[in-house]
Amino acid sequence: MLIENKKSGIHMREKMINCIVTGVGGQGTVLASKLIASSAMNKGMKVRTSETIGMSQRGGGVVSHVRIGDEIHSPLININSADVIIGFEPAEAVRFLPYLKEEGTVIVANYPIKPVTDSLSDTNYNGADMIRYLKDNVAHLFVLDAETVFAECGSVKVLNTALLGVAAASGVLGFSLEDMEEAIYEKVSEKFIDMNIKALHFGAETFLKQNGDNDESNSI
Amino acid sequence: MKMELLMGNQAIAMGAIRAGVGVVTGYPGTPSTEILETIAKKNPGNIYVEWSVNEKSALEVAAGAAYAGQRTMVTMKQVGMNVASDPLMSLAYIGVKGGMVIVVADDPGPISSQTEQDSRHFGIFAKLPVFDPSSPEEAYLMIGDAFEYSEKYNTPVLFRPTTRVCHAYATIEVDENCYEFKPEGFVKDSKWVIFPRLSYSNHIKIEERQPILSKDFSSYIYNSVIGTGKKGIATGGISYAYTREALSNMKGECKLFKVATPHPFPEELALEFLEGLEEVLVIEELDPVIEKELIYLCGKYNLNIKIMGKHTKHIQNAGENTVESVTQAISKFLKITVPKAKKAIDLPILPVRPPVLCAGCPHRASFYAVKKAMQGKKSVFSGDIGCYTLGNAKPLEMVDTCLCMGAGITIAQGLHRVEPDTINFAFVGDSTFFHTGIPGVINAVYNETDIVLIVLDNSTTAMTGNQPHPGTGRTMMGNVTEKIVISEVLKAIGVKHVVTINPFDLENAVIEVKAAAEFKGISAIVFKAPCIAVAPPSPLSFVDKEKCTGCKKCIRELGCPAIVKDGDKVKIDQALCYGCTLCKNICPFHAIGGIDVDRK
Numbered sequence: 001m002l003i004e005n006k007k008s009g010i011h012m013r014e015k016m017i018n019c020i021v022t023g024v025g026g027q028g029t030v031l032a033s034k035l036i037a038s039s040a041m042n043k044g045m046k047v048r049t050s051e052t053i054g055m056s057q058r059g060g061g062v063v064s065h066v067r068i069g070d071e072i073h074s075p076l077i078n079i080n081s082a083d084v085i086i087g088f089e090p091a092e093a094v095r096f097l098p099y100l101k102e103e104g105t106v107i108v109a110n111y112p113i114k115p116v117t118d119s120l121s122d123t124n125y126n127g128a129d130m131i132r133y134l135k136d137n138v139a140h141l142f143v144l145d146a147e148t149v150f151a152e153c154g155s156v157k158v159l160n161t162a163l164l165g166v167a168a169a170s171g172v173l174g175f176s177l178e179d180m181e182e183a184i185y186e187k188v189s190e191k192f193i194d195m196n197i198k199a200l201h202f203g204a205e206t207f208l209k210q211n212g213d214n215d216e217s218n219s220i
Numbered sequence: 221m222k223m224e225l226l227m228g229n230q231a232i233a234m235g236a237i238r239a240g241v242g243v244v245t246g247y248p249g250t251p252s253t254e255i256l257e258t259i260a261k262k263n264p265g266n267i268y269v270e271w272s273v274n275e276k277s278a279l280e281v282a283a284g285a286a287y288a289g290q291r292t293m294v295t296m297k298q299v300g301m302n303v304a305s306d307p308l309m310s311l312a313y314i315g316v317k318g319g320m321v322i323v324v325a326d327d328p329g330p331i332s333s334q335t336e337q338d339s340r341h342f343g344i345f346a347k348l349p350v351f352d353p354s355s356p357e358e359a360y361l362m363i364g365d366a367f368e369y370s371e372k373y374n375t376p377v378l379f380r381p382t383t384r385v386c387h388a389y390a391t392i393e394v395d396e397n398c399y400e401f402k403p404e405g406f407v408k409d410s411k412w413v414i415f416p417r418l419s420y421s422n423h424i425k426i427e428e429r430q431p432i433l434s435k436d437f438s439s440y441i442y443n444s445v446i447g448t449g450k451k452g453i454a455t456g457g458i459s460y461a462y463t464r465e466a467l468s469n470m471k472g473e474c475k476l477f478k479v480a481t482p483h484p485f486p487e488e489l490a491l492e493f494l495e496g497l498e499e500v501l502v503i504e505e506l507d508p509v510i511e512k513e514l515i516y517l518c519g520k521y522n523l524n525i526k527i528m529g530k531h532t533k534h535i536q537n538a539g540e541n542t543v544e545s546v547t548q549a550i551s552k553f554l555k556i557t558v559p560k561a562k563k564a565i566d567l568p569i570l571p572v573r574p575p576v577l578c579a580g581c582p583h584r585a586s587f588y589a590v591k592k593a594m595q596g597k598k599s600v601f602s603g604d605i606g607c608y609t610l611g612n613a614k615p616l617e618m619v620d621t622c623l624c625m626g627a628g629i630t631i632a633q634g635l636h637r638v639e640p641d642t643i644n645f646a647f648v649g650d651s652t653f654f655h656t657g658i659p660g661v662i663n664a665v666y667n668e669t670d671i672v673l674i675v676l677d678n679s680t681t682a683m684t685g686n687q688p689h690p691g692t693g694r695t696m697m698g699n700v701t702e703k704i705v706i707s708e709v710l711k712a713i714g715v716k717h718v719v720t721i722n723p724f725d726l727e728n729a730v731i732e733v734k735a736a737a738e739f740k741g742i743s744a745i746v747f748k749a750p751c752i753a754v755a756p757p758s759p760l761s762f763v764d765k766e767k768c769t770g771c772k773k774c775i776r777e778l779g780c781p782a783i784v785k786d787g788d789k790v791k792i793d794q795a796l797c798y799g800c801t802l803c804k805n806i807c808p809f810h811a812i813g814g815i816d817v818d819r820k
Contacts, residue, residue: 024573026796037225041391047225049389053250059576059781071468073355073461075388078469078543091570098567114784115573119775120614124785125571133568156795 016069017174018077022096023088024113025052025062028160031187032086033064035164038183039175040068050075059115061092068174084172086163089113090130097137105172106138109159111146142166142207149202157192158199165203170211177204226392228356228385232323233258234394235363237267240401241293242318243285244269245278247655248684249297250332251386252325256295257687260696264398269696271687274625274655275300279307279322286316286376287412289403291367295323298339299624303656305342310414311376312346313422318403319367320376327383328505328540334605334624336538338506339380343483347426349377349433350483353442354460356390362442362480364399369436373429382505384458384540430484438488442480445493449474451554452493454510455503456482459541463503466547472554485513494523501553502529505541528553577610579782580757580798582749583676585723587611587618588778588802589747590645590674592726593733599643600635604628604657606649607683607751608676615779619647626656633660633669643737644671651681651689653706658713664742665714672736673715673744675706678751686753710744717743724749726805758799759814761792767811774803774812 019036023029030051037047045068052062065077082100087093087108100106112127134141149162161184168177177200184196226234233255236244244267246256260269268285272278275296282292296304301324308322324342327333343350351366353359359381370377411418437443452475455463460478467476477493479486494500494517502511511529518525528534534549535541551558577584587608590601603609603619604627612619621631632646648657653675664671681687688694693703710718717739719732729747736743763786770788774780782796783803792803792812804812 025575034225037389041223041225046391047389048391049225050384051227051387051389053387059573059578061573073464073468074543075355075384075390075458075461076543078465078547094567095570115571116576116779116781117574117614118571119784120779123569123571129568 016067016072017084018082019066019068019173020077020082020085020096020099021064021066021088022085022092023062024092025059027062027088027113028157029062029064029088032160032164033066034187035161035180035183036066036173038187039173039179042179042182043175046070046072048072048075061095063092063096084167086167088159088163090127090134091125094130094133100138103139105140105142105170106134107142107144107163107166107170107172108134109144109146109149109163111159142170142210144203144206148206149199152202153195153199155195158195161196161199162203162206165200165205166207168200169204169207177201221393221395223391224394225389226356226360226394227254227387227389228353228359228381229254229387230258231356231360231390231392232363232379232381234262235360236293236321236367237262237264238395238398239319239364239367240291240399241367242267242290242401242403243282243292244295245272245281245292246295247272247275247278247300248681248687249300249325250684251327251383252295252297252300252323253684253687254386255323256696259293271689271696273690275304276307279304279311282320283307283311283316283376286318286320288318288406290318291320291401291403292318293321293323296325297333298324298326298337299334300324301339301342303625308342308376309346312348312426313419314412314414315374315422316370316376317374319370321363321366321370321379322376323379323381325381325383325386326506329383331383336506338509339378340482340509341507343378343380344509347430348375348483349373349437350481351377351379352457352480352482353379353381353385354457354478354480356385356388357392358442358480359385360392360394365440365442373433375429382458434484434487437481437484437486440481440486442478443486443489444478445475445489447473447475450496450498451475452477452497452500453503453550453553454479454493454500454514456480456510457505459503459505459546462541462543462546463550465543466550469547470551470554470556470558472550472556474554479510482509482513487517490514490517491521494518494525497525499526499553500528501534501549502527503535503541503546503549504529574613575610576613576779576781577607578752578798579780579793579796580752580800581607582678582723582747582751582800583608583611584616584778584780585726585729585749585800585802586674586676586747587616589723589726589729590733591616591618593730593737594643597643597737598641599645599737600632602628602632602635602644602646604646604648604652605683606652606676608647608649611647613779615776625652626660629657629660629671629673630663632671633664633667636669636671640670645674646671647674647676649682650675650677650679650691650706651687654690654704658709661710661715661742662713668741670740671742672733673710673742675744675746677706677746677748678754679748680751680754682751682753686751707744707746710746715742715744717741718746719744720746720748722749723747724800724802724805726802752798758801760794760797760799761801761804761812761814762794763789763791764811764813765789767809769809769811771808774807777806778803
């Protein structure tokens with residue numbers, strides 16, 4: 001699958017790629033969107049992105065819009081237009097479903113972050129309900145078990161690169177694991193490179209293991 | 221030339237550096253902050269850059285430098301322009317020698333602001349040219365043009381991006397050559413001293429200049445008319461990007477007028493656009509500025525053209541436009557059916573995530589101490605602009621009023637004049653104290669108004685991303701300077717009761733708040749503890765499951781994002797905890813303690 005991705009490089013895609021990266025402030029969505037943008041630019045593509053900055057960063061939901069292609073005007077993705085949603089948190093992935101295309105892909109980590117409002121009231125927000133909802137409503141879904149990422153990579157801070165590993169291995173972004181690695185070497189500060197590369201590969205391997213190379217119908 | 225992915229604000233900064241800017245001043249404010257920060261970061265070495273104490277000071281420092289012939293830039297958010305409007309209005313009459321660009325970022329939505337005011341009106345009000353970029357790459361080039369026009373007409377110019385341009389990133393071809401600009405220096409002349417007679421004669425010149433600028437702008441490269449037909453769309457700023465996107469999605473054909481300089485309005489080009497049209501839809505955010513100009517022109521030239529937009533309710537009056545909202549408006553206007561939006565899926569009930577004070581934030585401790593001290597007493601808490609506005613949320617609920625920078629201190633005084641028996645507290649952050657807080661304190665001292673001032677000193681300008689201020693002892697040039705100590709300022713301006721205390725020393729903090737509330741006349745407490753973003757974390761807190769009874773007092777009273785329910789007990793999320801110990805201090809069962817573990 002990885003080899004296939006290389007062959008179907010982004011230049012060969014006629015359409016643009018719209019990707020939404022969403023999570024909760026502090027989870028590293030901004031770095032993830034920067035790495036996607038940088039991988040695309042290394043391939044000579046033009047990129048437009050848009051980030052949540054300001055008051056809403058304080059524990060609020062955050063979203064990055066990443067748009068790749070030559071003829072793009074708006075920095076924001078329209079509803080019904082995202083090819084892929086990368087969700088760092090189950091409820092945040094669900095929140096942005098109206099942006100997803102009919103045949104779009106959702107890659108999500110199953111680690112719920114409970115907001116203060118939930119602890120104060122008795123709403124009992126539960127990530128599992130959100131994952132179930134995604135399973136019922138999304139055609140192409142991949143759920144990354146966050147606990148295994150934390151256990152294997154030793155940190156909660158690399159959930160972002162693990163998710164990018166899944167995205168790269170699945171081919172939804174139009175570029176390969178190697179492209180993403182290159183972006184990490186360029187954009188991540190030196191002392192964090194190794195752990196991010198490890199997480200990237202962990203994400204990719206998890207995807208390949210769960211989907212099985214020979215079973216096309218199972219892939220996202 | 222090399223391709224870089226730049227944020228709109230970075231693009232504005234890089235464009236200004238390319239244009240040879242020599243002095244840059246400003247006050248932080250979303251969505252404008254990164255412009256000045258980028259200048260400081262990419263400073264080739266010959267630019268003087270400062271965070272000024274407020275926008276008025278920033279504009280005046282830049283004006284002085286422009287009098288001496290330097291190319292200068294001032295940055296602020298839209299409400300900052302209200303503070304800077306006094307020098308702005310007069311400077312419009314005096315003019316400048318070196319190019320002076322005032323960047324004022326508007327925030328449709330609003331996303332992080334008190335108002336949805338439209339800064340293009342400041343251009344109209346002060347009769348200054350206004351530039352309105354529609355994308356980061358356009359902003360990169362347009363800022364250079366703004367300097368050129370400023371020098372050509374010896375006038376400050378406004379440059380007005382909006383949030384979606386400021387905070388959008390685009391692939392931009394960056395020119396590494398900088399225009400070399402040598403200021404001539406200040407030349408003494410009576411033209412720099414504003415007197416009524418000078419103002420009268422300059423007013424005449426400004427009025428004469430308006431039609432000349434309008435004509436000049438009609439051939440300005442970023443103002444354009446494209447397309448054909450009997451229907452036309454007029455737009456500008458980010459709405460132009462949405463319009464292009466919507467038109468290309470629906471394969472719509474019409475005449476399209478892009479307005480990059482809403483003031484003075486490019487009349488000749490507008491007439492070219494209106495020629496042969498029957499109907500026009502105007503798509504813009506905030507106020508109907510382009511719309512009113514077109515309606516005016518139709519009246520002036522007796523044109524029988526229907527102008528539609530905000531006044532006809534074809535475009536919303538408040539909030540930001542989106543590709544979706546613009547698509548809907550254009551599809552009705554051009555009578556093109558667009559594929560119906562996929563049935564709005566019935567999403568399950570989602571957790572709400574309002575912004576909250578960070579785990580470990582010292583403001584939480586300060587608010588909690590005041591709340592405890594005032595339990596059962598009649599008191600009102602006037603807040604101000606900054607992270608601490610978030611103290612308004614449950615469970616603290618410690619912000620009863622919030623208006624504008626520095627207003628908490630003076631609103632509290634007004635409240636006191638009506639209900640003198642209520643204890644009126646005013647909360648102000650350190651940066652806001654320096655910005656516009658001090659005159660309000662002097663007002664209370666002078667007029668003998670009995671309020672309690674609480675300064676939340678976290679040693680940074682936190683809300684906008686931790687900029688230095690006069691109390692931090694650091695400048696944007698990297699210099700270490702004298703720290704201005706807030707408690708000393710308060711004593712010097714006549715506050716007789718001033719106490720400085722760490723809010724995490726909860727027991728003593730509560731005692732000090734009670735004492736300050738008893739004091740007759742204005743009293744002040746400076747709660748001093750650094751923002752978690754500028755201080756290293758302490759040993760993290762953990763919950764002893766044996767001792768925790770699940771009473772949830774910590775959750776109910778503090779609302780800290782790191783404390784979460786765990787079955788019928790609570791746990792502390794180690795990824796969020798900062799080890800502030802506030803929860804440890806309030807747990808009635810001593811179930812919370814610190815442990816020295818490495819933060820992952």
